Amino acid sequence: MDTQFLVSLSIILATFALYIGIAVYNTAKQTSDFYVASRGVPPVFNGMAIGADWMSAASFIGLAGTIMLLGYDGLAYIMGWTGGYLLLTFLLAPQLRKYGRYTVPEFIGDRYNSHTARVIAAISTIIISFTYSIGQLSGSGVVIGRLFEIDAKLGTMIGVVLIATYAAFGGMKGITWTQVAQYIILIIAYLIPVIFMSLQLTNSALPWLSYGELVGKMGELDRELGISEYFAPFTNGTKWQFLALMFTLMAGTAGLPHVIVRFYTVSTMKAARWSGAWALLFIGLLYLSAPAYAAFSRFILMTKVAGSKISELPAWTKSWVDTGKLQVADGNGDGVLQWSELMISNDIVVMATPEIANLGVFVIGLVAAGAMAAALSTAGGLMIAISSAFAHDIYYRVMKPNATEKTRLNVARISIVVATVLAGLVALDPPGAITQIVAWAFALASGTFFPALILGVWWKRSNSQGVVAGMLVGLAVTLGYIFAAKYGGFTILGIIDTGAGVFGATAAFLANFIVSLATPAPSQKIQEEVLDLRYPEQMTYKNGEVWMNDDATKA
């Protein structure tokens, strides 16, 4: 029980107490509270809640490490995960808000008037959110593993218990305000180490302006070592892979069920537009800092850690070697640790850097609390998406329309616990780095929901047969490509598993177009409902005419 452990644990416990306090204070009283927080959240706060929901263990723990190891090629994650907000905010969020349903499968089921489409959408939601939550659990494993200085696997098991309990009891109540608090904790926890490192290395409190120099300097160091320059483009994959990954992450962002549902919590289309803008501003704070984090960490490792004697390595190396995520082996036996002998996992860079840079026990504890906030808030959102897809869209809308509210809540809770435990089992031996697992979830979303939603909102001729074909083909192509690329070594233009969404989305769009045109058009009523989404709430499209609602009585 050293000081570091006690400080980290107390900060984590204090932040947890805060979240639970907020959750209890905002207890859900009815179904609409439960699913969409009664639709009255102001855009700025909804922006923060989207930020917390969005920035998962992949963004917080994995992103800077991924950029550190991939250099320029890692920036596809930065641009993809931010650029998707334009697709979401311009093309989908306000329109889906006007349509007024609780969940994405519900929109698809009602817009296409098909239970088959609803069930496929619900199953896709479950697959996507499940894949995504594997990344979160594996992230919480890294944090807990380091905290208790145990193997990350054991940490993951503790994470499962925590997240299942949190999501099934506390997380479902007043989640919006809990997420606002989680955003504030996680962004402070991310910015403090970056700003301190910037002060240490560049004497500037503004890392965003100062780290450019370091990136240039690292280029020189890399040339001396004879490895490819940090900023050189396309050294870890082809240009096509970069573009495909960027597209996959953008389209996936616009189709992720647990993020879209957050746009239902605002009151109007206008509020949805502003939520999107605020959300990206808050998210941007972390995404603008991640490449700086990466550059500072790499610079410190290259200049201060590499080149020291193996016998004199600082104490932090031991704790990380214990988690199984860091390897320091003196390959050539000269007693000195060379840069090439340091094997560091993507997923520990953010957690380890504050120790590497000697930032003190408080900052290290704060980063652990921030990482837990990121993993918990996203896991909470994901579990709600899974449980509502199952309890609301499959169980209630399709299987048992007469189920009481109490039974539905119980089904929702049970599905959360089952999903978390299953995801935890997979996360024990994660099939990839956190960012990579999360990229698969995005590939699946871009192959299924992105085409279904875009065509559902913008093309009135798209019908139920079309969307069913589109989602099935998109799912099959995306899954097929991920497996073929990861395990079969099959690639097109050097595009690997993480860029699979580009093929899934293309196939799904084509299938939806072709099958829709080959089958009868949807009913007049549905076509008019789709055209109606072009206009603000006050305008209604009916029988080929537009009506303006002036007296604001319910339509």
Add this chain to the structure above:
Amino acid sequence: MKKIDKSVADAYFRERTRNMIIYFIIWFLVSFGVVMIAEPLSELSIGGFPFHYFMGAQGAIVTFIILLFVNAKLSDGIDRKYGIDEEKNVKLSEGKSLDH
């Protein structure tokens, strides 16, 4: 409820759509466009960064954020121009959601 000329509603939609197309062209150029010509751009430099790296790490994100705020602001203006009243929107959308 009063009927309005469909051409007015269409003009509203056209105005919003035109802006959106402009935003998407800029979005495409700062992300996909820059990546496609990353090699020649790496010869240029800005604030110590090679230009392609700067765009990936900062330039593109800042542009995206600005575009979203510009859209929110301009869309409010278009709503006003066509006499859309946000308070009425709030009341209307309250009645619009399905209750289960």
